[in-house]
Amino acid sequence: MSEHGTILQLKKCVLLQDMNSDELDAVFRLTESEDFAAGEEILTEGLAYQSLWIIVTGRCEVVKSGNGLEPNRLAELEEGAVFGEMSFFEKAPHSASVRALSDVSTMRLTRRRFEDLRKNCPAAADKIACNLVNILSTRLRRMDEWTCQLVEGNCSERQQGEWQEFRAKLYSGLQF
Amino acid sequence: MSSLETANSYFEQAADVMGLSSNMRTLLKTPLREVKVQVALEMDDGHISTLIGYRVQHDKARGPMKGGLRFHPEVDDDEVQALATLMSWKTAVVNIPYGGAKGGITVDTHKLSAGELERVTRKFVDEIHDVIGPDKDIPAPDMGTNAQVMAWIMNQYEKFHGFNPACVTGKPVELHGADGREEATGRGVAVLTRTLFEHQKRDLAGARIAIQGFGNVGSFAAKFLCEMGAKVTATSDAHGGLVNEEGIDIAELIRYHDEHKTVKDFPGADAVSNTEILTADVDVLIPAAIGGVLNAENARDVRAQYVIEAANNPTEPEADEIFEQRNILVLPDILANAGGVTVSYFEWVQNRQHFRWELDRVRSELDRILAAGFNRVVTIAEEKKVSLRVAAYILGIGRVGRATVLAGL
Structure with a gap:
């Protein structure tokens, strides 16, 4: 893909929203292109690389190993998607693995290059940071909803049902 | 069949008529607390006897728990639990503000001297005084115990907690007991x-x-x-x-x-x-x-x-x-047989009010409460076309159930 084509693809990326062409160009200069064959593991759960990957072409899957069980597929990522963001700010092991489903072409921004970007083009670095916060907060909100549903589904919903039924029986018909 | 199996069988019959789910049956049947203690005693001849004492507190949704204390050679966990459960339904049937409990010591009182009986009683109170009391659980006489035993219980309880005759009922009339309790x-x-x-x-x-x-x-x-x-x-x-x-x-x-x-x-x-x-x-x-x-x-x-x-x-x-x-x-x-616990309730009320009722008042209040319980049981039996026993259990379980849902878990 031509440089221009790659920049156009990057522009679609959620991480690089609201950037003007100078800022996009500054980011592009600091990223490295990396290609993977279908089935290849790009990022391994438990290891820690402080980098962001943007999928330029191809598809990937996010897989989390179960406790001795079959691995769990958490998500499928398409062009324009970002991964590696959780370990990017906090140097901690990746919470899941990312594997190429097709031949994949990515752009990688390492944490060190991001620091260079902060010096050279703080506006672009700021936008990346804001977009990352958006990505993470959206995910956190979804997690909160899941947790609530899980808790309600497992106890309070069923318990309230039984409790309500018990109450209804005690308050219908007979006088105590 | 054990007392517990008998009590459970009647509970299940009533619960079937009421259409209660198995989780609600478990909630209502399971005792709140079961206490089992060592009651060590020095006999008059100098040897040491180690007895086992029980207190089962079944349900407190309707108020402090109430039930007799039985000194009998056949007392065991199952019997005490069955009788504690029975007390919860009984206090509810006559609609007095109590839950149910029962206790006892596995001992043949005929083989004890008066001094040994007193020491057993006091030692038992030493072990359970923290879990009983006028607002928690109020013992009363049962098989093998009497007004004298209740007097010792009150006296021993008061050594830990100060003056509080309402901590036990069935006491002698001379010692904060109620006229009409014995009968x-x-x-x-x-x-x-x-x-x-x-x-x-x-x-x-x-x-x-x-x-x-x-x-x-x-x-x-x-x-x-x-x-x-x-x-x-x-x-x-x-x-x-x-x-x-x-x-x-x-x-x-x-x-x-x-x-x-x-x-x-x-x-x-x-x-x-x-x-x-x-x-x-x-x-x-x-x-x-x-x-x-x-x-x-x-x-x-x-x-x-x-x-x-x-x-x-x-x-x-x-x-x-x-x-x-x-x-x-x-x-x-x-x-x-709910007359006993009903007048125990009157004794507890008098103790808390520091006001003694005349025997006529005790009797007329008792008659009124028993008549109300009888009428309610007969009405349920006729409405549901069930025996008086199933009707009484429905009434007892229903009142305990209502208190439970109103208070919440």
Whole structure:
């Protein structure tokens, strides 16, 4: 893909929203292109690389190993998607693995290059940071909803049902 | 069948009619707390005896828990739990603001001296005083315990917690006890028998009555039934039975029993065996001794038309079914013997008010409460087309259930 084509693809990326062409160009200069064959593991759960990957072409899957069980597929990522963001700010092991489903072409921004970007083009670095916060907060909100549903589904919903039924029986018909 | 199996069987019958889910049944049946303690005792001859004491607190949704303390060689975990559960339904049936509890020590009091009995009682209080009290759990007399034992309990409890006579009921009248407490269970049995006869449009005067057991409950029931015009034609205690078709002179028998500590060889009646009492040719049979005496083996031979359960759990479920088939009407224990706990409640109220009621007031309040319980049970039995026992359990479980859902978990 031509440089221009790659920049156009990057522009679609959620991480690089609201950037003007100078800022996009500054980011592009600091990223490295990396290609993977279908089935290849790009990022391994438990290891820690402080980098962001943007999928330029191809598809990937996010897989989390179960406790001795079959691995769990958490998500499928398409062009324009970002991964590696959780370990990017906090140097901690990746919470899941990312594997190429097709031949994949990515752009990688390492944490060190991001620091260079902060010096050279703080506006672009700021936008990346804001977009990352958006990505993470959206995910956190979804997690909160899941947790609530899980808790309600497992106890309070069923318990309230039984409790309500018990109450209804005690308050219908007979006088105590 | 154990007391616990009997109690559970009746609970399940009522729960089936009420359509309760299995989780709600478990919630209602499971005791809140079970305490089992060592009661170490130095005997008069110097040797050390280690006894086991129990207190089971079944339910407190309707108020502080209430129940007797039984000193008997057959006391065990199962029996105490069954009786604690029964107390929850019983206090609810008569609508007094208590939950249910029961306790006991596995001991034969006949083998203890007065000093040993006192030391056992005080030691037991030492072990359980933290979990009982006027707002938590209030013990009362039961088999093998009496007003004197309650006085020791109060005194020992007060050593830890200060003056508080409402911590136990069934105390001597001279020591914050209530007039009418001693007679209460027996009197309640008599009053309810009369109420049942009125409901059945029958005359109690001249009705023939057999009472198994001539202890506190049996003797007072006999006394009041005679005053109401009925004839006690058969009675018994652990040592033997008596029959007199013309009616036994109960006042005379009470005097004889006070002197000889048994009804055996009473000159005013013919001697029969203890078990023959249960199949005597009478209108009303009142088991007033131990549990399980009416069972599949003798239920078909019972000749009475009415069974008034003065004892706890005297009828096993098989016998109950046979009585129902034979149209023998059973007034269940959780209503029939509720007079005792009701006057215990009056004693507790008087202790808390520091105001003594006259005997007339105790009796009239008791009559009012028992009549209300009886009427409610009969109404449920007619509406649901169930036995008086199932109706009483429905009432008890229903009231405990309502308190539970109103308070929340």
